[in-house]
Amino acid sequence: MENQSMEEASLRAKELREAIAEHNYRYHTLDDPLISDHEFDRLMRELIELEKRFPGLRSDDSPTGRVGGAPRPGFTTLEHRLPMLGLDNAFDIQELRDFDSRVRRLAGLDAVDYICELKIDGLAVSLQYEEGRFIRGATRGDGFTGEEITHNLRTIRQVPLRLAEPVTLEVRGEVYISRADFEALNRERLEQEQPIFANPRNAAAGSLRQLDPRITASRPLRLFLYGLGEHNLPVTTHSDMLAYLEQLHLPVSPHRMLCRTIKEAGDFCRTWEERRSELPYEIDGVVIKVDDLLLRERLGNTARSPRWSIAFKYPPEEKSTRVRDILINVGRTGALTPVAVLEPVLISGSTVQRASLHNEDILAEKGVRIGDMVVIRKAGEIIPEIVRVLEEKRSGAEKIFEMPKHCPSCGSPVIRPPGEAARRCFNPSCPAQIVERIAHFASRRAMNIEGLGPARAALLWREGLVKNLADLYFLEEAQLEPLEGLGKKSARELVSEIKKSKSNPLHRLLFGFGIRFVGERAAQLLAGHFFKMEKLRGAGFAELTAVPEIGPEIAGALLRFFEAPQTSEMLERLNAAGVNFSEPAAKGTAGEERMLEGKSFVFSGSLERYTRNKAAELIIRRGGRVLSSVSGKLDYLVVGDKPGGKLNRARELGVTVIDEATFIELLGESG
Numbered sequence: 001m002e003n004q005s006m007e008e009a010s011l012r013a014k015e016l017r018e019a020i021a022e023h024n025y026r027y028h029t030l031d032d033p034l035i036s037d038h039e040f041d042r043l044m045r046e047l048i049e050l051e052k053r054f055p056g057l058r059s060d061d062s063p064t065g066r067v068g069g070a071p072r073p074g075f076t077t078l079e080h081r082l083p084m085l086g087l088d089n090a091f092d093i094q095e096l097r098d099f100d101s102r103v104r105r106l107a108g109l110d111a112v113d114y115i116c117e118l119k120i121d122g123l124a125v126s127l128q129y130e131e132g133r134f135i136r137g138a139t140r141g142d143g144f145t146g147e148e149i150t151h152n153l154r155t156i157r158q159v160p161l162r163l164a165e166p167v168t169l170e171v172r173g174e175v176y177i178s179r180a181d182f183e184a185l186n187r188e189r190l191e192q193e194q195p196i197f198a199n200p201r202n203a204a205a206g207s208l209r210q211l212d213p214r215i216t217a218s219r220p221l222r223l224f225l226y227g228l229g230e231h232n233l234p235v236t237t238h239s240d241m242l243a244y245l246e247q248l249h250l251p252v253s254p255h256r257m258l259c260r261t262i263k264e265a266g267d268f269c270r271t272w273e274e275r276r277s278e279l280p281y282e283i284d285g286v287v288i289k290v291d292d293l294l295l296r297e298r299l300g301n302t303a304r305s306p307r308w309s310i311a312f313k314y315p316p317e318e319k320s321t322r323v324r325d326i327l328i329n330v331g332r333t334g335a336l337t338p339v340a341v342l343e344p345v346l347i348s349g350s351t352v353q354r355a356s357l358h359n360e361d362i363l364a365e366k367g368v369r370i371g372d373m374v375v376i377r378k379a380g381e382i383i384p385e386i387v388r389v390l391e392e393k394r395s396g397a398e399k400i401f402e403m404p405k406h407c408p409s410c411g412s413p414v415i416r417p418p419g420e421a422a423r424r425c426f427n428p429s430c431p432a433q434i435v436e437r438i439a440h441f442a443s444r445r446a447m448n449i450e451g452l453g454p455a456r457a458a459l460l461w462r463e464g465l466v467k468n469l470a471d472l473y474f475l476e477e478a479q480l481e482p483l484e485g486l487g488k489k490s491a492r493e494l495v496s497e498i499k500k501s502k503s504n505p506l507h508r509l510l511f512g513f514g515i516r517f518v519g520e521r522a523a524q525l526l527a528g529h530f531f532k533m534e535k536l537r538g539a540g541f542a543e544l545t546a547v548p549e550i551g552p553e554i555a556g557a558l559l560r561f562f563e564a565p566q567t568s569e570m571l572e573r574l575n576a577a578g579v580n581f582s583e584p585a586a587k588g589t590a591g592e593e594r595m596l597e598g599k600s601f602v603f604s605g606s607l608e609r610y611t612r613n614k615a616a617e618l619i620i621r622r623g624g625r626v627l628s629s630v631s632g633k634l635d636y637l638v639v640g641d642k643p644g645g646k647l648n649r650a651r652e653l654g655v656t657v658i659d660e661a662t663f664i665e666l667l668g669e670s671g
């Protein structure tokens with residue numbers, strides 16, 4: 001490897017880029033990975049190393065650029081060669097019928113085919129490919145000029161940097177964030193005391209319009225494509241076009257339907273209106289488009305929108321209700337959070353009766369008063385959000401809520417430190433904080449102790465059984481049995497759940513401690529870097545901030561945590577109880593030796609023992625590669641039943657041809 005020539009290195013880099021692109025596609029677009037994350041990382045590391053050793057190999061379309069380059073001073077604008085138009089809306093089935101009549105009248109046709117697609121709520125973008133290479137991308141902007149965001153789009157794993165065919169085209173689509181990723185992002189931001197995003201759309205827009213592409217790279221952005229700008233693809237209908245994009249490994253939504261009548265299109269709209277909560281992302285309607293591309297040209301555009309398309313809009317998943325009261329919750333870090341108590345309403349399939357107002361500033365910004373009618377929505381899966389106050393419904397009897405000056409749990413004075421959004425109770429033995437800490441420690445994402453929620457945590461504290469986290473591991477069944485609502489069975493289960501949690505990996509424990517700024521992601525990064533509690537504990541400021549994504553705030557909070565005398569005592573007792581203090585190293589390959597390192601394979605015809613996918617997986621696990629076409633450099637052509645033209649080509653080029661039995665032997669799977 002060390003003496004690799006430039007030429008060898010260049011070939012290998014090409015192979016690696018192709019393999020990485022393929023695995024990226026399988027993972028991020030098909031959701032069907034062939035190799036483990038660990039193996040993927042190894043391919044990536046090899047490419048990074050190669051590009052370091054041979055700087056001449058670096059290129060814009062290398063997947064190593066996905067981590068995001070240096071920040072830019074500002075955005076430049078990009079003129080769209082064809083304007084990016086908006087859509088007219090239809091709010092009911094009658095408006096759809098009107099649209100259809102108009103289309104058929106203008107076209108002079110009795111029947112027109114429509115293609116229906118989901119309308120994902122995100123941010124419209126345009127991507128340009130030149131001879132198969134991703135060269136440029138932009139936001140929609142005002143439809144005529146957008147902001148050039150090539151570097152940010154490059155960080156989205158679903159964007160192929162090189163297409164399978166050297167086509168030149170402009171594709172258009174929507175960048176979005178799934179509900180679950182949106183929630184996780186907001187959770188992390190609350191943890192880091194950064195302002196949260198109001199909805200997935202804002203989160204996607206805010207993440208994409210970043211001057212620092214590294215920030216974009218760290219956000220879980222997704223993409224789906226639904227249209228073309230300038231192109232010369234050999235397609236005559238929208239449905240063929242989507243199939244073609246799919247073939248180029250560009251991400252296209254599978255939820256689409258070709259309809260023969262507007263009634264069928266209306267049914268598609270209604271079906272997805274009912275099923276929208278099943279989708280992992282938010283949609284705000286369905287887009288209906290004339291399928292025939294020539295007919296579209298004949299229909300043309302108005303100033304704002306095409307005559308051949310219409311958006312069927314769903315009402316937002318929002319409801320109005322009354323704020324009965326505003327309470328204060330004292331969190332595990334002592335932060336006081338205002339919570340609105342609502343008159344219960346059913347929204348997106350569940351009853352909502354509370355909404356977090358997050359902090360004093362957000363409360364003030366929304367201007368919510370006790371007794372107000374408010375509009376609420378479920379932002380992600382769980383956190384309900386107050387969108388706005390219906391001021392026109394005020395009677396004058398609403399009460400302005402004042403943040404308390406004393407902790408509602410322990411009565412200590414609360415302080416809002418300069419530069420922070422929250423008022424805090426600084427009493428370390430504040431009961432509310434201790435109970436919240438216990439509940440957080442036991443929560444699903446932390447130590448995952450089933451049966452230990454906030455109510456139980458409060459009970460254990462009240463009974464004097466648990467004063468700090470380590471006490472949990474010294475609880476005995478006999479102590480728990482007599483407690484209210486427990487009994488023999490629950491006591492036994494709780495003790496066993498607590499015992500089970502001892503073997504959790506370090507990152508869960510670390511997250512479970514509830515250290516300020518140390519969210520789930522930071523905990524994972526830290527545990528994955530230091531592996532042992534002792535190593536982490538011994539790390540200084542410089543060592544901590546050297547870990548990617550760990551900033552001075554997190555480092556400072558960790559140092560303060562480990563310096564505190566209570567921490568040493570707690571760690572000693574956890575250790576004595578047998579709680580695991582280490583992180584397992586990333587998994588290696590599944591036992592097989594890398595016996596096929598560097599060898600390449602192509603299949604022709606069908607195998608008996610394995611599917612193609614399985615066979616490919618077995619090769620890759622052993623360090624080999626699977627290619628799709630025969631070239632002179634190929635190591636093996638594996639022929640099964642009814643091989644095709646590849647066999648002749650391999651013979652011509654003198655490639656080694658093997659049958660299935662020999663292949664199985666080569667894998668070491670025979671016998």
Ligand code: IVH
Nearest residue numbers: 085086087117118119120124174226287306
């Ligand atoms: S087609 C000329 N298809 O909705 C046709 N748009 O309200 C332009 N959108 O700006 C758009 N999903 O950001 C189209 N399947 C889809 C879409 C979609 C979401 C967005 C897009 C557009 C906006 C129009």
